[in-house]
Amino acid sequence: DIVMTQSPLSLPVTPGEPASISCRSSQSLLRSNGYHYLYWYLQKPGQSPQLLIYLGSNRASGVPDRFSGSGSGTDFTLKISRVEAEDAGVYYCMQAVQTPFTFGPGTKVDIK
Amino acid sequence: EVQLLESGGDLVQPGGSLRLSCTASGFTFSNYAMTWVRQAPGKGLQWVSAISHSGAATYYADSVKGRFTISRDNSKNTLYVQMNNLRAEDTALYYCANYDSTGEIPAVIWGQGTMVTVSS
Numbered sequence: 001d002i003v004m005t006q007s008p009l010s011l012p013v014t015p016g017e018p019a020s021i022s023c024r025s026s027q028s029l030l031r032s033n034g035y036h037y038l039y040w041y042l043q044k045p046g047q048s049p050q051l052l053i054y055l056g057s058n059r060a061s062g063v064p065d066r067f068s069g070s071g072s073g074t075d076f077t078l079k080i081s082r083v084e085a086e087d088a089g090v091y092y093c094m095q096a097v098q099t100p101f102t103f104g105p106g107t108k109v110d111i112k
Numbered sequence: 113e114v115q116l117l118e119s120g121g122d123l124v125q126p127g128g129s130l131r132l133s134c135t136a137s138g139f140t141f142s143n144y145a146m147t148w149v150r151q152a153p154g155k156g157l158q159w160v161s162a163i164s165h166s167g168a169a170t171y172y173a174d175s176v177k178g179r180f181t182i183s184r185d186n187s188k189n190t191l192y193v194q195m196n197n198l199r200a201e202d203t204a205l206y207y208c209a210n211y212d213s214t215g216e217i218p219a220v221i222w223g224q225g226t227m228v229t230v231s232s
Contacts (some may be wrong), residue, residue, distance in 0.1 A: 001174070039217065041157070048207060048222040049149075049157065055216060092157055096218045099171040101159040 002027050002095050006104035013087075014112045019080040021107045023093035028073050029056075030097075037097035040069055040078045043106075044089040052091075053078065085111050114138040114221045116208050121226030128198050132226055134191040134208030142166075142186035145211035147219050148193050150204035150228075160206070161193060162218065175201075198230045 003026040013019045029036045036056035041049040051060040053069035056076060066081040080087055088111045093104040120132040134146070148160040161182040162171045170182050181194040191208050205227050209219035 035216070037216075039219075041219070043157075048224055049219070050222070051217065051220055054212075060220070090156075094157070094159070094218075099162070100173045101162075101218060103157045103159065106156045 001100055002029075002098065002102050004093055004095055004102050004104035006091075006093060006107050008107060009105060010108050010110070012110045012112050013080075013083045015085055016082050019083050019087075019109065021078045021091055021093075021109075023071075023076045023078070023104050025074045025076075025095050027097075029076075029095050030073060036072060036076070037095060038069075038071070038076050039094045039096065040067075041092045041094065042087075042089050043092065044086075047089075049092065083109075083111065087111070114210065116210065116221060116223035118206060118208050118223045118226035121206065121228045123229045123231065124198055125232050126199060126230055128230070129194070129196045130198065130228060132193045132195065132206055132208075132228070134223060136189045136191065136210065139210070141184075141189040143213065145215055145218075146182075146184065146191045147209045147211065148182065148191075149207045149209060149219060149222075150202075151207070151225070152201075152204045155204075158204070159218075162211075163191070195228070198228075200230050202228060203230045204228060 038056045040053035043049040057069045090106040115137045117135045147162045163182045179197045183192045205225040207225045209222045
């Protein structure tokens with residue numbers, strides 16, 4: 001199985017400041033079609049997860065443009081250009097290049 | 113509006129069985145693959161199973177293979193997971209989610225989840 005790791009696991013952030021979360025996979029997430037099968041989800045307190053980024057760098061519908069995804073191979077990053085209070089929650093990366101799909105442990109973002 | 117509503121969660125004894133349902137609305141259910149993901153209390157997300165739009169292809173996490181069976185009834189817009197020989201470690205909130213229309217995004221919209229507790 002592909003192992004997903006994230007860092008940091010906890011991230012206190014100040015509103016208006018940038019934030020960055022790293023996600024690494026134990027195998028490449030690149031398929032022959034050129035896409036990286038890496039996804040980012042945010043689970044706000046008491047809510048179901050919501051899709052933020054798909055195929056490594058594409059924002060899902062309705063996701064503010066302060067969120068961006070980048071990376072290749074086994075190293076990926078989620079960046080928030082200017083954190084807002086509503087961005088608090090746990091961020092998960094997930095790989096879907098092969099089954100079983102696997103999630104990272106999650107990064108808890110707290111707003112100071 | 114896409115909506116997914118899970119049901120069927122309950123308290124069950126170890127070794128018992130349970131069938132969860134996920135009723136879909138707001139999209140053409142038969143055109144979309146579907147996914148189950150679970151979350152143990154206070155823990156992270158764990159992918160459980162997926163099924164193709166027709167039901168012909170199914171996929172499972174190693175931890176549930178041979179015990180869980182995913183299925184769907186496209187005439188009823190409903191996704192199922194039959195869970196047998198349940199263990200304490202299966203205790204979790206179970207979410208269903210739909211793929212996107214291209215089949216490239218495994219979980220776009222998530223339901224609110226249904227709680228399964230395995231305990232004597």
